[in-house]
Each structure stands twice: as structure tokens, then as C-alpha cells.
Amino acid sequence: MKAIRNFFEKTKPLVQKGAKYQWLHAVHDGFFTLFFVQKNTSKSGTHIHDFIDLKRTMGIVVLALIPALLFGMYNTGFQHYQAIGELESTGFFSVFFYGFLKVLPIIIVSYVVGLGIEFAFAQMRGHEINEGFLVSGILIPLVMPVNTPLWMIALATAFAVIFGKEVFGGTGMNVWNPALLARAFLFFAYPAQMSGDSVWVALGSSDKVVDGFSGATPMALAAAGHPEINVMDAFLGFIPGSIGETSALAILIGAVILIVTGIGSWKIMASTVAGGLFMGLLLNIFAVNPYMEMPFWHHLIIGGFAFGAVFMATDPVSAAQTNTGKWIYGFLIGVVAILIRVLNPAYPEGMMLAILLMNTFAPLIDYYVVEANIKRRLKRAKIAA
Amino acid sequence: MSEREALFSKKNLKLLSDPLNSSNPITVQVLGICSALAVTAQMKPAIVMALSVTAVVALANVIISLLRNTIPNRIRIIVQLVVIAALVILVDQVLKAYVYDVSKQLSVFVGLIITNCILMGRLEAFALGNKPWQSFLDGIGNGAGYGAILIIVGFFRELLGSGSIYGFRVIPESWYITHGGFYANNGMMILPPMALITIGIIIWVQRSRNRKLIEN
Numbered sequence: 001m002k003a004i005r006n007f008f009e010k011t012k013p014l015v016q017k018g019a020k021y022q023w024l025h026a027v028h029d030g031f032f033t034l035f036f037v038q039k040n041t042s043k044s045g046t047h048i049h050d051f052i053d054l055k056r057t058m059g060i061v062v063l064a065l066i067p068a069l070l071f072g073m074y075n076t077g078f079q080h081y082q083a084i085g086e087l088e089s090t091g092f093f094s095v096f097f098y099g100f101l102k103v104l105p106i107i108i109v110s111y112v113v114g115l116g117i118e119f120a121f122a123q124m125r126g127h128e129i130n131e132g133f134l135v136s137g138i139l140i141p142l143v144m145p146v147n148t149p150l151w152m153i154a155l156a157t158a159f160a161v162i163f164g165k166e167v168f169g170g171t172g173m174n175v176w177n178p179a180l181l182a183r184a185f186l187f188f189a190y191p192a193q194m195s196g197d198s199v200w201v202a203l204g205s206s207d208k209v210v211d212g213f214s215g216a217t218p219m220a221l222a223a224a225g226h227p228e229i230n231v232m233d234a235f236l237g238f239i240p241g242s243i244g245e246t247s248a249l250a251i252l253i254g255a256v257i258l259i260v261t262g263i264g265s266w267k268i269m270a271s272t273v274a275g276g277l278f279m280g281l282l283l284n285i286f287a288v289n290p291y292m293e294m295p296f297w298h299h300l301i302i303g304g305f306a307f308g309a310v311f312m313a314t315d316p317v318s319a320a321q322t323n324t325g326k327w328i329y330g331f332l333i334g335v336v337a338i339l340i341r342v343l344n345p346a347y348p349e350g351m352m353l354a355i356l357l358m359n360t361f362a363p364l365i366d367y368y369v370v371e372a373n374i375k376r377r378l379k380r381a382k383i384a385a
Numbered sequence: 386m387s388e389r390e391a392l393f394s395k396k397n398l399k400l401l402s403d404p405l406n407s408s409n410p411i412t413v414q415v416l417g418i419c420s421a422l423a424v425t426a427q428m429k430p431a432i433v434m435a436l437s438v439t440a441v442v443a444l445a446n447v448i449i450s451l452l453r454n455t456i457p458n459r460i461r462i463i464v465q466l467v468v469i470a471a472l473v474i475l476v477d478q479v480l481k482a483y484v485y486d487v488s489k490q491l492s493v494f495v496g497l498i499i500t501n502c503i504l505m506g507r508l509e510a511f512a513l514g515n516k517p518w519q520s521f522l523d524g525i526g527n528g529a530g531y532g533a534i535l536i537i538v539g540f541f542r543e544l545l546g547s548g549s550i551y552g553f554r555v556i557p558e559s560w561y562i563t564h565g566g567f568y569a570n571n572g573m574m575i576l577p578p579m580a581l582i583t584i585g586i587i588i589w590v591q592r593s594r595n596r597k598l599i600e601n
Contacts, residue, residue, distance in 0.1 A: 149567060163582060188573045190572060193562070
């Protein structure tokens, strides 16, 4: 630790204003705060700060994503070997390693492109580099199908960072969740690579699949009128889907980390699940087709519902800020997600669109919650007077 | 009037060049956006639309400028509309006669030139108070400013969305995933949201080059 501190102390004069490497100032600062907390105190306003700054908040979210990521890697290998019928003859580590090699390039591309653009904008505007992309960079790979070409990942990341974040003023100013924006961009721009039956399972061109293999996700099967799922497989995550979304168990571990540390809002998670269950129940009551008859709680373990509820809806920037607002916001995400999922045949999964839609309305919800509060208190004041 | 102004005096040339940059109808005044989003998925309709609007706005400007001292102030809007509508019908007939397929593609948007804000804007703001020649130049300039943006947007949308320019394929078939390559057309470029973002990028580029346009 001492050596690291010495290194930063020594290089600091070199990046001061007017010094030789002044343009590296933001980079220096960025890496310094990765190891240490700045000693500076604020000149006005609040003087006492929690040491949990943006960087550490983001770190915990990344930590919470690790179970989903590791399982996603294993599942990528699992789906591959299952498809070619060699699952029994392949060891655990080769299965995991196959998935690891498939997922790693996607993560690298997402981080290199996203951080590159963030660094460039920070330097250009003379801002400090901040950590806004740390979480988005890992969320983007987790919401993509494993077969997405790398250049598409790069393009979507660039689009999301520039048009989702930088044009609004950078980290903390984005209206929509950047990772979902990246996915939505690909979903509408390259539908053939983002949906259908052939994108979810990694297969080489020479691989021979076993008889009866389809590659379709439970969502696609359900939309086609076959909503029977193996509950245990769906809960543990041994189903085809986007890299990080399949295992409800791994996501649950992440949710526990987020709730215990207070980083993610349990109100949003709970209300999203409540909204989903409510809509599922409602559809069960008025069911006219097999999908609507599917037991309502199955919705929680297939598709991206759990992942969206835990990691996407709770994004503190794009979610509602007020406590009442969080309940409304989460509940409507759940309702709209299931509504799109079951009733709109054009979109097999509704979570992405539901969250982006409610992101748009979050400020409006907050506005009315605050207004209602003011009105209520004014009334009370009048009675007292 | 003591001095006759030269036909292409500096002041008159400014009428032509300003709408191309610092008072562009689309990127600065933000007028005529709907048609700019609707007809720019390919270059050919974009160019035809640009020419049609230029013709209509220039001729309407001249006609209104000639009539400007005889139009009663209280009914001037309806007079302007009659002039524009007549010209648009003429343009529509010409398009149907000579470029029928493009006319089909543009469909209702030729008729909707009548409601294009650029036209009413120029008539109200310029033709009602200026002489015919200046009004004509102003019309040509604004039509060109509108058309230039349409053609730029159409160029990028057709290139990235369909892989061709003015109907000619520029991205080889063998690059496509369906033919064993790696490339795919960006389907979102064909949709209007991406046209809006493309116009946004043009506005961004223009304002970073011409910093006077940045609002505080």
C-alpha cells in the first residue's frame, strides 16, 4: 500500500496544472481514488461524507453481479455441450472454460469501448474521470445473447454511452439505463442477431447438434404456446437466454448483497416483483390461451425478469428517487413487463422495454409525489393555524 | 430610390448563403422536421423532396412578394395557403408525370408540403416585406438549406440502413452475415428515431464548428 501511495505522491507534481503531463490529470486522479480516498474536504455545503463514494458503490454492484456472471459463463458452456450431446463426457472445468472464452471477449470489448469514450469526454470537457461505466460495462455483456458479434457490442456500447449518457451531461445525468439502451439499440437495429432461436446457444460452424435440439428460450416457447417449464432448471438457470439472466438463484445472491449493503433499493425490487405477480395473476384469471394460463409465479424465473428487477430497475440514477415513487415505479415495471411479454406477440420479453418506459416516467412520478407531499403538509399547516 | 441595387450584391448573396449555415431552417430554426424524418430513408426521395420544396418556396415567395401590397392584412394567411396549395398541386402533378415511382414513395408527404412550417415561415417573415427578386433568392436559399440537410441525412440512412447510395450497392453482398460474412444492415437507421438522432448529430457538429449558435 505504501509503495502505491508513494508512486501517486511522486507522480502528482507531473500532472499538476501547467506541468508536462497536465492532460493526464484526470487519469491520475481516477487511479488514485481507486486505491485511496481523497484527502480534500469540501469548501461549502456538507462537510461530512460517507467514505462509500461512487467508486465503492459501483464496486459493490459489480461484486453483486459476479455470481450471475460466473454462472452465465458456466451456462454458456453447459448449453453448448448439451446441444452437441457431449455434456456427460466433459468435465466441469472444461465446460466453464468454454463459456469463459466465449464471454470474456464481450466483456473486454464493452469495457474498452465504453471507458475509452468516457475518458475521451472527460479529457475534452476537463472533467474528472468518474466510475459511471464500471457497472454498465459488466451489465452490457450480461444482457446480450452469447452469439452477438463483437462489433455490434462495440457499436451498441458507443451508442449507449454517447447518446444515453454523454449528451445529457455524463454519469448521473442519464435518463435511461445505459446497459438497457445498448440492448434496445441492438434489438431494434439488428433483430436477426438479437432474437430468434439460433442466437442463445454458442455453436461452432462444425458442431453437430443432437436430435431434438431447438435452441429456443423458454420465453420463445411460451410465446409459441408451450409454456411448460422445468421449474428447477429455470430457477438454477440451466436454460438458454442472455448470458447473465438465466439463473434466478445467482441473481438472488446478488440481490441479497445489494440489499444488505443498502446499495440497491429493496422497495423497487419488492414492488417490481409484486407488479409482475399481480399482472400474472390477473392474466391467470382471464386466461384464454396456454401462455396466460401459465402459473403466475413462473414469470419470475424465466427470461430477464429477475435480472431486470434486481440490477436494472434499481439503477439509482434512472429510477424514481422518492420512497412512494419507488413503489409506484417498480410496480408499474412489473405490470408492463408481463403485459408486453404475454400479450404482445412481437416482443417475447418485455422487461427491457418496461424498464426503459418507466425510466422515462420516473421524473414525472417523483414530481407528483413531491407535489402531493407539499399539498398534504400545506393542508396540515392550515388546520393548525 | 436613388441607386439600383446590383442583382447579386453582397446583401443578396447573404440571403442565399445564410440558410445554408447560420439560419438553417432544419438545424437552427428546427422547422420542417416531420418531412425530414419521413422521406430520408433513401437518397432518391430525399433529393426529389428537396427539389420540390425549393421550387414551391421560391415560387410562393415571388408570388406573395408581388401581391404583398394588395393582400388585405386580415386574410393574408389564407391567401398564402391558396398560393402554396396551388403550387404543391402543380409539383405533385409534375412528379406523377415524370418520376412516378418516387412520387409513390413520397406518397402523402408531397401534399404535406402545404403544412411545412418553412413555407409559411418564409412567406410571413420575408416575402410580405421584401421585393420579388430578394424573395426569390431567399426561397432558393431556404429550400437549399432544407434540402442539404435532407440529402445528408438520406445519405447516411441509406448507407448504414440499406448498404447502398442512391440505389447503388456500395457494401458488397459477400460481407453480409446471410452470405457468410460479418456485416448486417442497421435496421434502426430505416426507422424515424434514428433519423432524429442523425439530425441531432448534424446539429451537434454544426454548433461545435459555429459556436455563435450555442444558446446560453
